[in-house]
Amino acid sequence: SSRYPSIRRVLDEHPTLLTFYDFPSAIWRSLxxxxxxxxxxxxxxxxxxxxxxxxxxxxxxRFLVSRFDAYNQKFSTRCHLGFAQAQHQLEEMFQRQG
Known part of the structure; x- marks a missing residue:
């Protein structure tokens, strides 16, 4: 805090800024x-x-909606980088919360 007061102030003002660190490290980059x-x-x-x-x-x-739909179809069966590796950890995390 004393060494980097501006960074500390930002983190105090935005406590959720670094929440991606709560998730498995395999998916940090994607998040x-x-x-x-x-x-x-x-x-x-x-x-x-x-x-x-x-x-x-x-x-x-109409054009934009068609592009969104095509994009969703293209990626609906793909697993984003690191998520397959972290699937078990993510399931455990969300089961504990639910």
Whole structure:
């Protein structure tokens, strides 16, 4: 606290900031990284930027919903990095809470 007061202040103001450390270390990177979200958002922005291909806002919304659905279908059967390895630990954690 005395050595890094600004860091201590941030942690005091945001006590949930480092909660990913409560989970198994195999999934820490997946929890604190936003790379997947940022990549998907970048793809969406690239398509929506060319607005002339959409006659109105409703067509943009339909397009976005179709992209979200395709993304969910693509990743619905995949296990994210480290989650298969930590599955047993996660099940135990959530059984204790429930």
């Amino acid at each position: 604190y990284s936003t790379n997947l979200i940022e990549s998907f958002n970048k793809q969406l922005k690239k398509y929506v930027k060319r607005k002339e291909q959409f006659p109105n806002e409703a067509s943009i919304e």
